[in-house]
């Protein structure tokens with residue numbers, strides 16, 4: 066039986082039911098060869114229809130080199146060969162935004178070229194994308210430590226990045242480099258930059274930059290803005306057509322208040338000199354704190370009632386209810402200190418810090434509200450590093466805005482809070498095409514590796530040790546009314562290292578597109594289940610439990626060298642740190658679903674240069690499955706059409722979902738059969754997109770035979786596979802080889818693969834007897850643009866988007882793509898979702914079912930609308 070062989074993470078690795086568990090034992094000792102027999106394990110556990118050939122993989126051995134990997138995949142995170150840099154040098158902090166272009170992706174191999182030609186994507190060789198693919202990084206330094214910043218720039222040669230890139234900085238000579246800079250320091254330190262780095266700073270207006278940065282973020286980043294009330298963070302979906310006008314309040318050292326009416330249309334309507342510099346400056350003088358974070362952290366243990374004069378202090382414990390003031394309302398910040406005859410040293414630094422923080426935050430909230438009122442604005446976005454993602458600060462500002470506006474105005478915060486100006490300066494480079502970027506061109510990732518690690522290694526001397534943002538306790542939220550007299554001081558303050566994790570690296574991928582067959586892209590949500598804290602706990606455990614095994618595999622895949630071990634260690638640290646961070650605050654990285662979580666892990670692996678942790682396992686499974694394919698095809702061909710279709714679907718699901726006890730949670734097989742067989746005569750599907758999942762039995766004995774059946778019916782088939790490795794998922798680069806092998810056993814596949822450009826001359830002459838067969842419909846392979854076990858249809862490869870245009874059938878296979886994501890997704894054409902639920906919890910949650918139940922969900926288009 067063709068097993069929908071298990072995914073080592075998405076499946077519950079229990080009771081020997083999952084191959085990779087069993088496989089582990091054999092792997093290290095016998096070089097990975099002997100363990101493959103375990104692939105049979107899930108099938109053995111399952112009731113099965115005896116009609117399918119059994120997988121006997123016991124004789125399978127690895128051919129080729131363990132080290133072999135697909136040469137055409139280049140990491141998206143590899144070399145930084147072109148950089149671009151912009152600065153915002155403020156009174157307190159220097160903010161850097163820099164761009165690194167990765168080396169050209171996988172070379173245009175034959176498959177890709179032929180696919181592009183077929184899909185009409187080669188428009189005379191002209192570049193169809195105005196924007197270069199690459200990554201945007203965000204880094205900050207204290208202005209007082211300008212030298213560190215200069216070292217960083219020079220160590221990464223960020224200022225020279227343009228030399229290799231004529232399109233980005235035409236004619237720039239090394240001694241004539243111009244870097245965009247904003248903030249007061251662009252004026253103050255221009256000479257120093259010239260002296261130390263030989264670059265000229267081109268000054269951009271600070272307010273222009275703040276507005277450009279805010280507009281860009283609100284337009285292009287999906288989960289950028291959020292509200293923060295009573296300790297609750299909620300992301301706000303911004304309607305692009307209803308963004309302006311708004312009030313932008315940038316809380317840096319000082320505060321600028323700007324009314325924004327459109328792109329480049331704004332007015333600085335007010336400001337206040339009581340800002341972040343005031344809190345840090347006064348706080349430092351009064352508490353002897355050595356850093357801003359130390360001061361902020363102190364506030365969390367403070368009690369401001371020892372410092373602030375409350376209404377009750379004045380009114381003998383009574384409310385002044387006539388004007389709506391309760392006894393616990395602060396009547397006068399720091400007012401209590403006048404009545405005591407005490408020295409500064411008699412007050413607790415904790416209390417001082419909290420009073421100060423509250424006073425300044427509240428004041429900023431109140432002034433902002435008054436300005437919003439002045440112009441009739443309902444939305445106020447707060448940026449600047451004073452906010453620092455700190456719960457108490459945000460709650461206090463929100464409280465002030467909410468209280469004074471009686472709920473009319475809303476305070477919102479930005480994840481890239483302090484980087485507005487620097488981003489704006491970055492955007493001011495002409496002709497870089499950033500304006501053309503759409504939301505689906507940007508993928509945010511949260512690495513802890515380069516450049517972060519290398520930066521730490523170089524300058525902080527921490528070696529490979531990563532400061533993990535491990536939570537130190539449970540978050541305490543600020544309760545309603547807490548502002549009158551705060552009892553809880555807000556969230557745990559995270560180390561700067563982990564706070565830096567809040568903002569990921571923005572990958573600019575101009576080749577991504579929205580999948581054109583999504584019924585309603587605006588309403589589409591890939592994740593089936595919201596990750597609340599309970600879900601996080603569950604996944605945290607699964608992913609943590611699996612981590613040592615994954616690290617072993619990853620290290621082995623790189624030859625087990627010392628370097629690989631070091632990287633494996635670093636990967637484990639980094640990924641654990643991310644998990645801990647998310648456990649502490651599930652919304653830390655924006656709205657984060659399981660798809661994002663799994664992607665994060667893959668991205669972490671790539672960040673530490675693990676190209677493909679499962680490469681040898683995948684090869685082994687493919688070879689073993691290909692060995693039994695001929696028998697399977699023969700058996701299938703001996704069946705009648707109806708039995709064959711059933712066997713094929715069963716093969717994909719790896720279970721007899723109809724009469725062997727394993728229940729079908731959703732069973733639309735009959736409907737699908739009717740469409741395929743009864744309705745077929747008049748109208749077979751024109752083109753089917755088959756989204757494949759795992760290597761081995763899954764693709765070889767499940768999806769390829771199904772593809773073959775469709776081809777036979779005259780349906781063009783496009784196999785859609787991952788662009789980058791993720792666990793044991795088959796990739797688009799591996800598929801043509803697998804199809805070519807399978808085609809050796811089958812004329813239908815061979816003709817179709819030839820027609821689809823998957824098989825070239827190398828295969829010619831193997832089966833001359835096919836010459837007389839009619840020209841086949843093509844079998845093609847496209848990459849999906851992802852490197853994750855799940856798929857987000859808002860961001861797929863342009864190749865897939867092009868292939869989708871003529872498709873009238875989608876088949877999504879496997880847990881990641883059809884259960885964890887897209888179970889509820891609606892498409893503009895008939896869709897078949899096939900998956901075995903290899904996770905008890907999910908089976909219960911989604912279907913009230915059991916582990917190893919199956920779904921066969923057919924959604925014909927006329928029924929879905």
Ligand SMILES: Nc1ncnc2c1ncn2[C@@H]1O[C@H](COP(=O)(O)OP(=O)(O)OP(=O)(O)O)[C@@H](O)[C@H]1O
Nearest residue numbers: 155156157158317318319341342345357449450451
């Ligand atoms: N690590 C830090 N060191 C110093 N200040 C910090 C730090 N983290 C947060 N802050 C706070 O952020 C403020 C600076 O914010 P931001 O970088 O947005 O302003 P700036 O650009 O330096 O100032 P301005 O725009 O007024 O010139 C500081 O005054 C302080 O309140």
Ligand SMILES: CC(C)(CO)[C@@H](O)C(=O)NCCC(=O)O
Nearest residue numbers: 317318319320321335336337338
């Ligand atoms: C002077 C700037 C613009 C420098 O970033 C900022 O610190 C600020 O807006 N300060 C407040 C000045 C005022 O409007 O009173």
Ligand SMILES: [Mn+2]
Nearest residue numbers: 155248317486
């Ligand atoms: Mn600033």
